[in-house]
Amino acid sequence: MSNIINILWGALFFLSFSAIAQAQQVLSVAVLTTNERQSDIYRGVFNDFSTQSSQYDVNVTFFSDKEFKRLLPKWLETGEFDLLYWQAGERLRSLIAQDVIQPIDSLLPREELQSAIQPAVLRSVTHQSASNADAATYALPIAQYGWGFYYNKAVFQELSVKPPKNWKEFIALCQRIKAQGANPLVQAVQESWPVLAWLDYLSLDAGGLEFRQQLIDGQTLSGATADIFLKQFEQLLSNEWFFAPQRHWTWQQVMKVVEDKQAAMTLMGQFAEGTIDPLLNKDIGFFSFPKANQMNQAEVAPLEIWVVPRSAKNKAHLAPLLRFLLANNKEMAMGFDSLPVVNTQFTQDLPSDRVKIAANSLANSSTLVQFFDREAKDDIAKNAARSIAKSIHEDNSASLREGILKRTHINYETNTFAQAAELPQLYFASVTGLKESFFASNLMQEIYQQLGYGISVTRFGSLEASLNAYRFGGDGELMRVDGYKHLAPSLQQIPEPLANVSFYLVCKDLDMCATSLPKASEVSVINDLLVVNNWANENQVKLKKYDTVETLFRAFNDNEQGLMVLGASEIIDNKLLISSSTYRTIITVPLYHYVHNKHKELIPLIDSALKEYKKTEQYQALKNRYWLQHN
Structure with missing residues (x-):
């Protein structure tokens, strides 16, 4: 009997031990x-x-x-x-x-x-x-996961462009996209780290692992390699290639911007795959980061x-x-x-051609590096992110040079965590070269804020490009003359004008301003404005467009019979340069704001808000600021 009891106790002990072990x-x-x-x-x-x-x-x-x-x-x-x-x-x-x-x-x-x-x-x-x-x-x-450019295939097809194979082709691609009325790039900056992909790729392209490590270590840098790095990034700036750079975009938001055709492409990691709308999956493509140094086979692969x-x-x-x-x-x-x-x-087995392209890039790479903020100390990575984001925002390389190469602390808030509270945004096109457009931008910021919206303005170098912007998600035109509605039937004019603006014919030869111009006279301009084009056609003169005020005045001064058209604010800003010339008013027209017909319900609200605002002292002060008080 005792043996049976001992066996039972042993079995219970074993089971208990097994349960404890498990x-x-x-x-x-x-x-x-x-x-x-x-x-x-x-x-x-x-x-x-x-x-x-x-x-x-x-x-x-x-x-x-x-x-x-x-x-x-x-x-x-x-x-x-x-x-x-x-x-x-x-x-x-x-x-x-x-x-x-x-x-x-x-x-x-x-x-x-x-x-x-x-x-x-x-x-x-x-x-x-x-x-x-x-x-x-x-x-x-x-x-x-790999990094590269996610792009909208439909935009590329409409603009007859294709993914680039190297950096030179990439710059040419951005130029062609912007010239045709679309936004080449959009960049996520809100979380700070996405923008650092630019730093990884461009530092590797300029000076390989050694130069990248110097940036990671926070060294103060100068010399030929630093110059190559800076100049390569500068090619992206001063052209307004980044869509709405003042926005603190999250990486999820920039993918939606590309899907909606508001920007053609964004530099992004492969983790974005899961955010792509299944209905638009076939419209989104991917290409690896295009390199200037063809010996550079490095890839970013966190x-x-x-x-x-x-x-x-x-x-x-x-x-x-x-x-x-x-x-x-x-x-x-x-x-x-x-x-x-x-x-x-x-x-x-990979789910898309995009992922396969990324996988092949990594497989063919001689060097795989981790992401910049996984290698650098936190303060170095954050200052680098602020430097790049601020350079993109300001469309110049000053912050990049100071913050990354000289190690100066850059003040620019990126990680605001305020995106949920941010006003819904509308995006308007404008043509470069007319200072009065900044008057309109300031004015309409006030009007739309009253209505619960924020606005962003993308400036294009030609009338054709501006007209084309509505194919790529634009919400309207910042300011145009009345005749513009015939060229853009999808836009609706706000009845109340923003202001009147005058244009002047500036003549080096005083007698030319006193009489009608000879046919086929060459007149220099710095913008592509409908009213000036119409005036030229009516007077049978030829317009020659210059990219900057400096080149315009250089050509004007070199020509004994120099003629040019300037807006009121350009006359005031450059009065010392034209002190020995004469000028006369050739056009005075009202400027109007236009919205796309998808926002037609806003027209009476904007019209009413604009009429009320024009009664305020703030409106008069704004006119004075841009020399529109006499128009």
Whole structure:
């Protein structure tokens, strides 16, 4: 009897011990996620592992970017989690230097890792630490993703342009797009980090890894390489190629701008795949960053990783989970709209031509680098982002030069977190070269703000380009004369004029202004205005357009019979230059604001608000500022 009792006690003890052993094989994982879709993918993977390996139970906890990074140092000390999401580059090297993470090749054989993971990717997570004479693999890669330009195929087709193969072609592409009335580029700046892709690519193009590292280290830079870097970025500026640069766009918003044809393309990471409208998927293309230096084969490929804290309580039980993550890497990475890191063939399974182009670019690259803000110290990365964003906003390179090359602190707020409260935006076209357009811009900012809108103005170099802008999502024309409605039937005129404006014929020969001009006389202008074109046709003279006031006056002064047409504000601004010339009024016309007929319900509201505003002192002050008080 006693033997039976002993056997029963033994069985109970064994079962109890087994239950305890199973209870001890709970694995805890902390993950940084930015959306619910990512969380669902992680949940699915870890649930599948727990189902297939019943002796394990995985508890996964999700954190925002800010919270994860705040709590990470504590977790590394306490061992609260057995497995942590993290990122390669300096962020990984920092943990290695602190000796707070367990080498992965102490949990899985190195040969197994070498067999499963792409060589370039494995090298990115293999380092020699101060405490280890031999190189060790410190992280298990999750996925990587490429960067490049997402573009609207329909816009490219309408404008008869195609993706560029190099930087020279890229600059020519931007010129052709803008000249035809579309916006070449839009740039996300609100989260700070997306704009740093420009810095990665252009620094690699100018001076390779060494120059990029100097920027990462925050060195003050000058010399030939720094000049090449600066001049390459300057080619993007002073042309108003970036759509609504004053907006603090999120990366999700710029993808919508491209989908809506308001801008032709944006520099963006492959993570954007999941935001593309399925109905517009076929209209969105991708090309790799076009390089000026054809010897440069480097690509930006941020790498997501798993790390194991040395303090983890259950790291001895992690090997089966790590093997499972490797075995299911392809499906998991593709679920994240990223690229797998394993050696198995996966290109044919990628979901779109865009992703395949990105994968081929990385596969053909001799050098893969992490993203700039994953390599640089936080203050350096943030100042670099402010520098680029401010240069794009101001359409000049001064902030880029001062903030990145000279290491001056740049004051420019990007990460405002105020986007949800921002007024809905409307986008208006205007033709360059007439200073009165700035009067109209200031005026209509006030009017639309009263109605609950913000506005942005994109300026084009020709009437044709401005007219073409409505094919690409434009909401109206900032200011035009009455005759413009015949050229743009999709626009509706606001009945109340903004103001009257006068144009003057300026003559170097005093007698020419006193009489009618001889037929076929050449008259210089700096803008493409309908009323001036009509005046030229009526008087049978030829107009010659110049790009700047400086070139216009140079041509005027070099010609003994010099003739030019200027607006009222140009007359005032340049009165010293024309003090020995004479001028007479040739045109006085009212200027009107136009909105696209998709906003026709706003017409009576704008008209009423404009009439009331014109009664105020602010309106008179604005007219005085732009020398319209006598018109």
